Amino acid sequence: MKKITQALLAVTAAALLATPAHARDRYSDARPASDYTPLDKFTRGLAGMTTGVLELPGNIAAENRENGAGSAATLGFAKGLGMIPVRELLGVFNFVTAPIPWPNGYAPIMEPEYPWRYFEGAPPARVSRYIRGETVGSTAGRR
Numbered sequence: 154m155k156k157i158t159q160a161l162l163a164v165t166a167a168a169l170l171a172t173p174a175h176a177r178d179r180y181s182d183a184r185p186a187s188d189y190t191p192l193d194k195f196t197r198g199l200a201g202m203t204t205g206v207l208e209l210p211g212n213i214a215a216e217n218r219e220n221g222a223g224s225a226a227t228l229g230f231a232k233g234l235g236m237i238p239v240r241e242l243l244g245v246f247n248f249v250t251a252p253i254p255w256p257n258g259y260a261p262i263m264e265p266e267y268p269w270r271y272f273e274g275a276p277p278a279r280v281s282r283y284i285r286g287e288t289v290g291s292t293a294g295r296r
Contacts, residue, residue, distance in 0.1 A: 187258065195251035201268070209237060216229030236278045256284070260281065263279070264276070
């Protein structure tokens, strides 16, 4: 069991260290879909597979920021718990299909791109604007 824990910690650390510095400094709202690369998709996949558990505290924090403690304790908890497998499976999908510009080029399928973005002010989890058909800078469909 100790070796499994050490391996998981090593993989998580590698994913965080492998994330390009430029990826930590931007949020998907600021980029057009054509600016994403296969490396961005690969990095999102690796991060999703290894840090998907951040969906739980992240969605709680995001709901608390947007709608208060009552919403955070109920909706944030439920959404966060439900989004863990979604983030993990999307991580596997992005990791495996990184060289393929599908379904929306290399742009993210889910917002925020990375699960730690909740702690930087990102809203609760949702389908990416690129999938919804919105353009960069559009606020349609936002809370």
